[in-house]
Amino acid sequence: MKKRLHLLCAALLLLTGAQAQRYDDIARLKSMNERVNGLRSTADGEHYTVIEGDNIMRYAYAEATPGQALLPASTEKFTITDYELSADERSILIASGRTPIYRHSYTTEYLLSADGRIRPVLSDAVRPRDASFSPDGQSIAYSSENDLYVHDIASGRTRRITDDGRWNEVINGTTDWVYEEEFGFTKAYAFSPDSRRIAYLRFDESRVPLMEMMRYDGRLYNEAYTFKYPKAGERNSEVELWLCDLETGARKRIDTGAERDQYIPRIGWTPGGKLWFMRLNRMQNTFEVILCEENGAQRTIYEERSEQYVERVDDRTITFIDKDRFLVRQESHTGYMHLYLYSIRRGPLAQVTQGAWEVTELVGVADGRVYYLSSEGSPLRRNLYRVALDGSRKERLTRGDGYYTIDPSAGMKYFIATFSNATTPNRVEVCSSDGTTVRTLATSEELARELQATRRPVKEFFTFVTERGDTLNAYMVKPRDFDPAKRYPVLLTQYSGPGSQQVLDRWSLDWEDALVDAGYIVACTDGRGTGCRGELFKKKTYGRLGALEVEDQLSFARYLGRQAYIDPARIGIYGWSYGGFMALGCALKGHGLFRMAIAVAPVTSWRYYDTIYTEIYNGLPQFNARGYDDNSPLNFARMLDDKRTRLLIIHGTADDNVHFQNSMEMARALNRAGKQYDMMVYPDQNHSMMPDDTHNVRQKIVDYTLEHL
Template sequence: MKTRLFSLLAAALLCAGTAQARGEYAEIARLRSMNEGVRGIRSMADGEHYTTLEGNNIVRYGYAAAGRGQSMLPSPTANLVITDYTFSPDERQILIASGAKPIYRHSYTTSYYLARGGSLTPVLREAEAPRDASFSPDGKLIAYSDRNDLYVYDTAAGQTRRITDDGAWNAIINGTTDWVYEEEFGFTKAYAFSPDSRRIAYLRFDETEVPLMEMMRFDGKLYNEAYSFKYPKAGERNSTVEVWVCDLQTGAKERIDTGGETDQYIPRIGWTPDGRLYFFRLNRRQNTFEVILCEPHGAQRTIYDERSQQYVERVDDKTVTFVDNDRFLVRQESHTGYMHLYLYSIRKGFLAQVTKGPWEVTDLIGTDGKRVWYLSTETSPLRRNLYSVRLDGKDKRRLTNEEGFYTIAPSAGMKYYIATFSNAATPNRVEVCDGEGNPVRTLFESRALREQLAATQRPVKEFFTFVTERGDTLNAYLIKPRGFDPSQRYPVLLTQYSGPGSQSVRDRWSLDWEDALADKGYIVACTDGRGTGFRGEKFKKITYGRLGALEVEDQLSFARYLAAQPYADPARIGIYGWSYGGFMALSCALKGHGIFKMAIAVAPVTSWRYYDSIYTEIYNNLPQYNAAGYDDNSPINFARMLDDRRTQLLLIHGTADDNVHFQNTVEMTRALNRCGKQYDMMVYPDQNHSMQPNDTANVRQKMIEYTLGHL
């Protein structure tokens, strides 16, 4: 359920889905496609050049000077469908992933090609289902996974060596992750070369005791088939995870001691710049996090630890960043209640708090060893701006000057960066800037889209705050229809997600199916209630242990607030949500006592007992210790409260949703049926949690038409 960066694979799949758009959503999809950006940015090692993906070509540009760009691939490349690519460290070779066969929502197998010396050659051809391939630091080897085992390919000799041989589906996984690590810890490549390329560390998952989930596949066949995979639900057995190191010269393998507790998480492994192995360790409750360093002689020591009464925010690749052989940066919130950067030493421990204040660092962009560049919410929780500061916390500089939302792609050594800026009124503008924030040149500015938006006077989000009956101040926005007349009353659709640490109200350009309603005379409204992110630890963690209690209160407060406004029709208020948002929309429909005329819940969680261990337990503890947190707010237990004479309910789900299983909707409908309730339902056969690969557009058009017909 965790939100993610928009990957190249996801972009390709989304384009495939939106190609089928029709009706009102077709116009939304067309406008979205006009928002310009740079795809597949990679900085070259010199920090002076970068590459991008343009169609099925990789093109090299200079940061400082405009030019046509240099193709990095021999032509023709018609057989390629580039999903991803990476350069070897000496940049004489390019490893290209072509095509994608999905495994789960984010993982896929692919075909690999090697571009070098003016030729393009398929590699890893003996592999049946290769994935997660990458170069060694010396560029001589390519490691990859195939059918749950780890392999190493010698690029010069063209030979493959098998590192593990016990991989088996639904049993043992080497070098890649199981389902729940992929979904919740956000990575699939579970191996790392040492800096000298002589060793490779990898994770070994034993999921033998993890309960089996069977998901029915139909696929247009005469006899449907069950797709079985290991999925640990809240409170159930997780994989046992081990850290192994293989000496690539001798072939010897060693299991690394990760402590006596096996019911824990190892969410990252890596090597320090001087070649010492480290790994992250997190307890099952996820409220104790440690970074363990392995010394060459076998000793281990904890170089960083963090503890929280509720939970430690989930770690990712930016949680710990090594500056050099001794110093490393940590991004954490437990010390001050806001997410900030801290400098540590392997030898000395804590050195300095690098950033401070009642705002949050949202991303660590890079460091040159003297300064660190980061994005933060210092001007507003709704916005992101780029700053740099010395590692001792002094000489802070704001490098971006507009009010809105920046994303940053840095060059090596932070000589330059590519900034993509937008705000609610302004689609993407992409610029090259130097490391001091000075604009160098503009790459794209979505001019055609800006002109169309201005010509059609498309409504823009209006941000505001409101105070609930309990006294909480919440951020919100409205999208008003064209020609808005404050003396008239308009139907209102609440759109929200509301999950822990999430954010829906932000000053960034976006367009989705809800915006089509503004063209039809509807107001679209959104608020981020308690438990959402970027307003400090206290605001976020207040929902701990009782998911769906305070969040529902806040959405109902928002609905009552809107109903009292002179421009809103109190008899025509609806609510929508997807995933956690679907859980919320459904809960609000059941507990709203008829305040909502319509509710749409897409892929909703209906009991947190059905959802995965990592996500659910970090926010709700284990069900063995907090049964009330799982049952007291389950929509299934409130089916009797649906006022189906006043609230039209639409449930939508894909049958191949490996994330929020179709089981959630099945059990919800069972409860509604037992209570004699009437509702509507839309089922998408063999579609996943995102309604891909085929129905991205169809589901959105369905929601538009349902809203127009019932609100």
């Protein structure tokens, strides 16, 4: 008895010591991974700017010279949140401070640096946002309380472009919630190249159902925050495209077609000064780019159709090169994401890239060559290539085996490459256009030394074959001094959402690594539906989210359980958001396979999630009810084996993305089924557990895993 008591005390002391430092140390190491943030190229392509403290610094790409401070000395202290240089680079528009609206949107105060002084600008505006210079640098457009304005810098006068903006009814010049979240932009206006006109989107969200989110905020009486959120199958905003002549003030609505239940995910102007807009149908399987002629005529210059869906568009889906030619990144022609050259006048000209791999990003175009990142060689890696517009003379410009991100200069004279792989933290270099290293900006040397000195475990990549014959990519992180003769507990970490990737050859460190320090194995696999393995692999999950993905995670758990060095009775699974949906599905369908499951901010029914994301992958619930219900965790709560599987659900009450409703309904279903589970609630925290509890939630996950797995 005494010996057992001594062992218990020793174990408790060890656990207590580990708890005192385990996530803090991981967070410290993670913060040491060096990068250069906020890079902006100047127009000459020879210099770049970055935010450093309370100033904006200008550096040369080619030479390691002291930076030039672009802001004059100021007695007023302010925080630089964002900034934009005017076209002639004589003025700087500065966003100072941030009051969040949703995940990507915020209001701020604006300052203008010009003529050797800094002064407030747009000070008469009520909560301004999304401000930017006109191309000639003479005006600033911005939105305030759902209306669009243009401010003349020289005169100080402001013109109100719209006057019908109202909260939860009409939005002008910025986006509604679902466009912001799923199409990834908030500035919904665009100046013409000559600065004489401004095009903007108008959202009528008056008939979009209202969502109420309770705010507590330490008040005596809590308060409901209401906003328009279109859930799957429900009404979207009706979106119109308008054009204002800034010389006359005349406005007119641009015809976007007879269909009102559609999306306009981007607008812009060609280099030749013609207005264009993207059009996407509600099912998101027909995508068009429409060009507007000066005489009012319109024509479709690009069209793409898919039996299931067209991959979600972004700023680099279409890239105009000159007055006539543009590049398109798409997958429907060959089943892999590639680049195609089109002419406004003549249609398709050339397939620029091809092969059983994917172009993941168009970086730039210069001197008749296209620069792009791709997965050629391995879906786990990214490298920079360049190729002629006709598809000839392809060159690989980056040489490391791992993962690159690229920040190009204007005209692609230089680029800044950030490289890492599973064993190497970030290395940041300035390179010339042919890939030759010019100089090194950061090496993460201090972090690298500590990782080596502490023998930090690294990812080991492998593949395995499921019972259905699918080969899946995976990684595993083993504890220090791993002994194959021992048996270890294992945690599966995953996201699994359509087109996503977790298994990548890039350096990373997160809360899961605290478990590795405590003697656990951490493993991850990308199942069917994930990205960079072609259209067929990705779209297998269409119309039945959560069916095949759960099968693949269960297969992975069974595969791991058969390994001699893994304890099959101590397998756990974790996920956040879509990953939380998956963790619940695996816990409920696993029949005790998992000893523990943690679901953070989980979707529990796709009926509760937004239109754009859900319907592109699952169709509309009116036509695919089974796709929504057959794999909803709410409908098989009774299957939880709570004697063998310990379940923790975590959610923030102010999550405007995956609403707290999801976890409340999951709790209701589990309660009705008489199941036991655990729950951690974070008052007034959003989907990322911000603004206060990003650290706390990770510590909670670590502690829970150590206790129950």
